Amino acid sequence: MCATPTRDIEATSAQAEALREAGAALVRVAVDSARDAKALAEIRQRTGAALVVDLQEHFRLAEQVAPYVDKLRYNPGHLHHHAREQSMRDKVAYLADVAGSHDCALRIGVNCGSVAPEYEKRFPGDSIGAMVSCALDHCQLLDDLGFQNYLVSLKDSDPGSVVEGNRRFASERPEVPLHLGVTEAGLLPDGEIKTRIAFEQLIPHGIGDTIRVSLTLPNERKHEEVRIGHAILEDIAHGRFRSVPDFAGGLNIISCPSCSRVENTRFVELAEQVRELASFAKDQNLTIAVMGCRVNGPGETDDADLGLWCGPRVVNLKRGTQKLGSFGYDAVLEQLRVELDRLIEERGGAAR
């Protein structure tokens, strides 16, 4: 996935090429505005990479984007919140129509952290059930519309949820192609290990058709995601399985892979500083989430014990869903330490 601002044609074309040269069969670009869509037309000319665009917040841009890409991804959870006056069926029909006119595939990209509220209500306490049900419903919508060129992804930052969600979905619709990934897997080496855990438990069972490795890396190292993805596939193909660490307990730091929506490049450094600062609490059963932007940051940090999401000049700190305040990039670490100590003390300081 390109993490450069899409409107920066030079940088995004270069990154798409670097990913392609590293072995990426498909490169994802984010498009959030008409300006990004215009830049995409030029990027298309400058790279030989097959391109996919994520229509997260602006599904109506599909018309401007589709002529230049091979695939469009939509998130049903985000689609729910836009054009509320239209039925979901109509919105999906629009996307299928645009994709069909330009011979684009569609990816129904469901994330555990952003499932539409109706599914959360129908599956209280079962976020995996909500995610799978949502994906199945959208497959049915596309089936009913006669659109066949689609695939599904079911992602979460917890590899166990990725495994469970994809297994459940595959048992219901084994013929639908699946794109696998652990979202916000975070920094190396944990990010690679979490991804391995998920892939090792799915791919040997015939589940998964394409993969994505999602790591928090600076732009100049972004192509390492591709190298690591190939290495994991190679190891699985040759039966080389690694020991599986238990991510169900102890300190868990999740951080997004960054993308063009990052507005302050200090994000990656911040994620590393958070990991270093929190290392004293490695035995605590806690999750800290570090997200790169204000688009997904507020929602994707809700499930963490402590969450940080980055704005252009400040970092927002949360405890669960409660916002604690905004702090400068240097000051936020001190505040995080205060909140971490408080949380551990409230829990009796018991290390798992």
Ligand code: SF4
């Ligand atoms: S949280 Fe924001 S910056 Fe990070 S990958 Fe998601 S959209 Fe991009």
